[in-house]
Amino acid sequence: MLRWGVLWGVMAAASAGYAGEVYRCGTTYQDHPCSPRSTQTPMELASAPSERDRAQAAQRVEQEARLARQLAQERERREAEQRAQAQKQPVALSSPHASTLEDNDYTRCTGTKEQRKRWSERKREYCATRYPEDPLPHKRRWRHRD
Structure with missing residues (x-):
């Protein structure tokens, strides 16, 4: 907070010296008159900030610093709550992909002989445990009896 006050003071003092x-001069700005060949336009600068403006700026800096500290504390509190909540939740004993495999297991464990050759090892294991007696349970319904 003290740094911001010093910074504002230095900027105010520096701007007052250049008043x-x-x-x-054409497309450039200078602190001395232009050459006689170019067109010159004198410009008026805004005056240095008053004491009232400096006090308001310092007050805004303090308010923003206070708000930043408050937001940081709230964020840290939320993160601590999330960490505590994560520690309370039970750990899944199955693989994270098990739920996605069970969503549509009928279509996942079907396929032609050529398609089954391309199955991953995990999918083969899943289908073998899900249907141990028959790797293609739906095909039995469509087979004709001799």
């Missing part, structure tokens, strides 16, 4: 006329 004077500024000349626009």
Whole structure:
């Protein structure tokens, strides 16, 4: 907070030292008159900030710093709550992919002989445990009896 006050003070002092006329010479700006060949336009600068403006700026800086500290504390509190909540939740004993495999296991464990050759080892294990007696349970319904 003290740094911001010092910074504002230095900027105010620096701007007060340069108060004077500024000349626009074509597309450039200078603190001395332009050459006689170019067109010059004197410009008026805003005056240095008053004490009231400096006090308001310092007050805004303090408010924003206070708000930043408050937001940081709230964020840290939320993160601590999330960590505590994560520690309370039970750990899944199955693989994270088991629920996605069970969502549509009928279509996942079906396929032609060529398609089954391309199955991953995990899918083969899953289908073998899900249907141990028959790797293709739906095909039995469509087979004709001889």
